[in-house]
Amino acid sequence: MVCPNCQSNVSDKRNRCERCGHDLTIYKKIYRVSNLYYNIGLEKAKVRDLSGAITALRKSLELNKRNTNARNLLGLIYFEIGDTVAALTEWVISRHFKPDENDADKYINAVQDNPTRLDALNQAIKRYNNALTFARQGSEDLAIIQLKRVLQLNPHFIRAYQLLALLYIKMGETEKAKKCLLKASRIDVSNTTTLKYMKELEQQPALVREGASVSAGDSSTVMPVSTYKEEKPNVMAFVNLIVGVIIGLAVTVILIVPSIKRKNVAGNNQDYVDYNAGLAALEEKDAAIAKLQEENSDLQQKINELQAELDSIEIPEENPNLYDTLFQASSLYMDELSKRERDRDYTQIAQILRTTDTSQYESEEAMQLINRLKQEIFPLVSEEHYEKGYKLYSEYKYEEALDELFLAYDYDPTNVDAIYFIARTYHRLEDYESARTYYEIVINNFPDSRRYQNAVSYLSRLPE
Amino acid sequence: MINFDEEIEKFQPSPEIEQAEDLINNNDLTDITDLIKMILKDKDSNSF
Numbered sequence: 001m002v003c004p005n006c007q008s009n010v011s012d013k014r015n016r017c018e019r020c021g022h023d024l025t026i027y028k029k030i031y032r033v034s035n036l037y038y039n040i041g042l043e044k045a046k047v048r049d050l051s052g053a054i055t056a057l058r059k060s061l062e063l064n065k066r067n068t069n070a071r072n073l074l075g076l077i078y079f080e081i082g083d084t085v086a087a088l089t090e091w092v093i094s095r096h097f098k099p100d101e102n103d104a105d106k107y108i109n110a111v112q113d114n115p116t117r118l119d120a121l122n123q124a125i126k127r128y129n130n131a132l133t134f135a136r137q138g139s140e141d142l143a144i145i146q147l148k149r150v151l152q153l154n155p156h157f158i159r160a161y162q163l164l165a166l167l168y169i170k171m172g173e174t175e176k177a178k179k180c181l182l183k184a185s186r187i188d189v190s191n192t193t194t195l196k197y198m199k200e201l202e203q204q205p206a207l208v209r210e211g212a213s214v215s216a217g218d219s220s221t222v223m224p225v226s227t228y229k230e231e232k233p234n235v236m237a238f239v240n241l242i243v244g245v246i247i248g249l250a251v252t253v254i255l256i257v258p259s260i261k262r263k264n265v266a267g268n269n270q271d272y273v274d275y276n277a278g279l280a281a282l283e284e285k286d287a288a289i290a291k292l293q294e295e296n297s298d299l300q301q302k303i304n305e306l307q308a309e310l311d312s313i314e315i316p317e318e319n320p321n322l323y324d325t326l327f328q329a330s331s332l333y334m335d336e337l338s339k340r341e342r343d344r345d346y347t348q349i350a351q352i353l354r355t356t357d358t359s360q361y362e363s364e365e366a367m368q369l370i371n372r373l374k375q376e377i378f379p380l381v382s383e384e385h386y387e388k389g390y391k392l393y394s395e396y397k398y399e400e401a402l403d404e405l406f407l408a409y410d411y412d413p414t415n416v417d418a419i420y421f422i423a424r425t426y427h428r429l430e431d432y433e434s435a436r437t438y439y440e441i442v443i444n445n446f447p448d449s450r451r452y453q454n455a456v457s458y459l460s461r462l463p464e
Numbered sequence: 465m466i467n468f469d470e471e472i473e474k475f476q477p478s479p480e481i482e483q484a485e486d487l488i489n490n491n492d493l494t495d496i497t498d499l500i501k502m503i504l505k506d507k508d509s510n511s512f
């Protein structure tokens with residue numbers, strides 16, 4: 001043991017401190033009694049008499065505050081009944097008195113190493129305090145809600161069970177109160193408050209049962225002593241049985257059978273109504289199906305018509321080289337424009353433009369361009385061919401002259417000189433019908449031209 | 465018959481974890497051994 005005077009270790013067998021000479025007899029007795037209370041507390045804790053254990057362990061610590069075992073066990077019991085702060089307090093004090101090889105370290109670490117759990121326990125305490133405030137203010141409903149949450153957070157909080165039970169008792173909900181108290185009693189079997197509330201709840205039913213139990217006790221405990229006696233057959237009982245059966249049958253026939261019949265009829269009627277309703281629904285569905293089929297056939301016909309129409313449409317093939325000749329002619333034209341006027345030759349461009357098929361042109365701009373080129377180039381080329389044709393005509397080369405003159409006429413149908421000399425050439429070739437045709441073109445279409453008079457004159461000289 | 469008001473007054477708020485330090489510091493740890501020591505000390509001082 002430790003000498004209370006000088007704190008040195010002393011053998012348990014000695015009654016006086018070897019260091020300071022202090023008499024240890026009385027202390028040894030006190031320590032022994034403290035250990036005795038610890039043992040009592042331990043025994044009570046083992047059978048879950050936690051209230052009794054707390055009382056014993058407190059006595060143990062009042063005698064010897066350094067009884068580490070008693071203090072650690074007290075902390076464990078406090079923790080078990082939901083008194084977390086009291087438990088931590090006891091373990092911290094225990095560690096203060098015995099810093100080494102102390103189980104309190106293990107307990108403190110177990111709590112502190114799980115912050116979530118510690119926070120839940122603290123929340124339970126805070127909510128319990130709130131619930132207590134609500135209960136004192138008369139807000140039982142709010143208090144009950146808080147206490148239910150407290151018990152979710154810490155299901156060992158005995159005081160929360162007790163307070164909840166008290167509130168339920170006040171509200172007349174005895175069953176719920178009983179459940180709370182039973183749960184509390186499973187944690188601590190001898191808690192005075194729990195037992196008091198349970199007794200309160202059991203008082204009223206006990207009063208109700210009191211009379212019955214007394215009379216039952218009288219009849220059950222005091223049994224009459226009787227001798228053996230053969231029972232006689234009871235005829236009346238048999239008669240009563242028969243009468244009862246007859247009455248039962250009569251009641252069945254009179255009351256129950258008509259009811260069953262009515263029920264059957266009603267059931268049949270209902271079935272009939274259901275059947276009719278089903279038939280109507282079926283007919284409605286058939287009509288809807290027929291209508292849908294008709295619509296379907298109409299739509300299919302429309303699809304076929306549209307498909308046929310679509311097939312009949314010829315989509316022109318896209319020709320990537322369609323405008324190449326136009327581009328070529330334009331390019332050549334620009335080349336010629338860059339030359340001196342007397343060196344320009346539009347013959348090739350005119351041939352390209354004349355042979356270009358513009359029927360597939362979709363671009364309006366392209367059509368405008370090619371027409372403009374024709375307007376610019378064709379009269380010039382026509383004039384060139386006319387000059388050549390006239391020269392050949394003058395050289396009496398009438399066949400060759402006709403080729404050139406027709407080209408001139410082709411490029412420019414208003415080239416009246418070319419038309420006139422076509423007529424003259426045919427006249428020289430003695431093809432009078434052709435000559436007449438072209439003389440008449442000059443006379444009819446170009447009456448204001450200088451060739452008009454000659455055309456009239458030569459036409460009159462043609463043989464009939 | 466339980467008197468609710470009397471019973472509710474018996475319930476005391478539970479100390480929260482933030483208050484643990486104060487509880488430890490203010491805990492009265494005097495035991496019988498301390499008292500005997502004080503008595504014996506007083507006795508010795510009076511005898512002189």
